Amino acid sequence: MNFHFAPVQGHTDAPYRHFHAMTYGCDTSYYTPFIRLERGELRQRDIKDFTSPLNGESGVVPQIIFRDPEELTSLVRLMKENGASAINLNMGCPFPLQTGHGRGAATVANPIVAECVERVVNENPDIDFSVKMRLGFSDPDEWRNLLPHLNNCRLSHVAVHPRVARQQYGGDLYYDRFATILSESANPVIFNGEIHTPDDIRNILDKFPGVAGIMIARGLLGRPSLVAEYLSGEEWPREKRIGLMEQFHRRLLDYYTDTLCGENQLISKIKPFWEYAEAEIGRKPWKCIKKATNIAKYHSAVAMIS
Ligand SMILES: Cc1cc2nc3c(=O)[nH]c(=O)nc-3n(C[C@H](O)[C@H](O)[C@H](O)COP(=O)(O)O)c2cc1C
Structure with missing residues (x-):
C-alpha cells in the first residue's frame, strides 16, 4: 500500500x-x-x-x-x-x-x-x-x-x-x-x-x-x-494537527519571504495554500486568510485558527 x-x-x-x-x-x-x-x-x-x-x-x-x-x-x-x-x-x-x-x-x-x-x-x-x-x-x-x-x-x-x-x-x-x-x-x-x-x-x-x-x-x-x-493508526487531536499545519505554512512563508520580491507577490503566493483547508481550520480564519491584503493581516488571520 x-x-x-x-x-x-x-x-x-x-x-x-x-x-x-x-x-x-x-x-x-x-x-x-x-x-x-x-x-x-x-x-x-x-x-x-x-x-x-x-x-x-x-x-x-x-x-x-x-x-x-x-x-x-x-x-x-x-x-x-x-x-x-x-x-x-x-x-x-x-x-x-x-x-x-x-x-x-x-x-x-x-x-x-x-x-x-x-x-x-x-x-x-x-x-x-x-x-x-x-x-x-x-x-x-x-x-x-x-x-x-x-x-x-x-x-x-x-x-x-x-x-x-x-x-x-x-x-x-x-x-x-x-x-x-x-x-x-x-x-x-x-x-x-x-x-x-x-x-x-x-x-x-x-x-x-x-x-x-x-x-x-x-x-x-x-x-x-x-x-x-x-x-x-489513529486520528490526531485537533491541537496537534493545527500545530503542525501552522509550522508547515510558516516554513513555506519563510521560504517565500527569502525568495520572492515584495509583499504583494508573497501574499498572493502563500494565501492559496489554505484554499482547501476550510473544514480543518474553521470558516472564520479561512475567510480572513482569503481576505488578507498584507502580511500583518495574514498573520492575524492565521493566529485566529487555534
Ligand atoms: C486546481 C487543481 C489543479 C490540478 N492540477 C493537476 C495536475 O497538474 N496534474 C494532475 O494530474 N491532476 C491535477 N489535478 C487533479 C488532482 O490531482 C486530483 O486528481 C483531483 O483533484 C481529484 O482528487 P482529490 O479528490 O483527492 O482532490 C488538479 C486539481 C485541481 C483542483
Whole structure:
C-alpha cells in the first residue's frame, strides 16, 4: 500500500512538496504538476521545478501532458535529456484549456494516443512509467478502449480518478467502473478521489482490497497530516494537527519571504495554500486568510485558527 500526493497546479511545486515531506515525514510519493510543451520546448520553470534541489534524494516523478504521438515522444525525449528516470502520463486533466486541445482526459478515447502510449512505454524500458487517468471525457466507459493498451505494457501503476472530465471536480464517483478497472488491469491500480479523513482511506481499502495505493489531492492540501495520521493508526487531536499545519505554512512563508520580491507577490503566493483547508481550520480564519491584503493581516488571520 503506497500513498501518493496528487499533483495540483499552483500548489504542489517543489517548495510545497519539500516542506510537506519535512513536516510530516511520511512515506508519500510526490509528482510535479503537469509539464507541457511550449513551442516544442519545455518551459524553464517546469525544468526548474523538476530538477530543484528541494526534491531531495527520494526525488519527484515528473508528470507530462500531451495530445498526440508527436507531443508524447518529444516530451519523453526531453524529460530523459533532463535526467528523468520515471514519468507519469496525464490522461485525466479536465481543464477545458487542455481537453479542448485534445490533452488530458480527452486522450482516454483517442485510439492513436492509446497505441502510442503502449509503444513509447515498451520502447523505453529504462523509464518507470505510470498513468493518471479519468474514466473518459463525457462517457464513463471511454477507458475501455485504453485499458487493453495499458495492459500490454509494464506500468508501475495506473491511478484512476473515477469521474469523467465533464464532471470537473464534483459529482458522484463511479465506484462500479473503478471496481471493473481494478479487476481488469494487468498493472497495479491506485484510487484517487474525495479522500478527506483517515476513515475515508479505511473505507476505500475495505471496499477495494486489491487496490495498490491511494492518491490524494485536495484532502491533503486541506489536511496535510492526513496520511501521517492514517499511518500512525489513529486520528490526531485537533491541537496537534493545527500545530503542525501552522509550522508547515510558516516554513513555506519563510521560504517565500527569502525568495520572492515584495509583499504583494508573497501574499498572493502563500494565501492559496489554505484554499482547501476550510473544514480543518474553521470558516472564520479561512475567510480572513482569503481576505488578507498584507502580511500583518495574514498573520492575524492565521493566529485566529487555534
Ligand atoms: C486546481 C487543481 C489543479 C490540478 N492540477 C493537476 C495536475 O497538474 N496534474 C494532475 O494530474 N491532476 C491535477 N489535478 C487533479 C488532482 O490531482 C486530483 O486528481 C483531483 O483533484 C481529484 O482528487 P482529490 O479528490 O483527492 O482532490 C488538479 C486539481 C485541481 C483542483
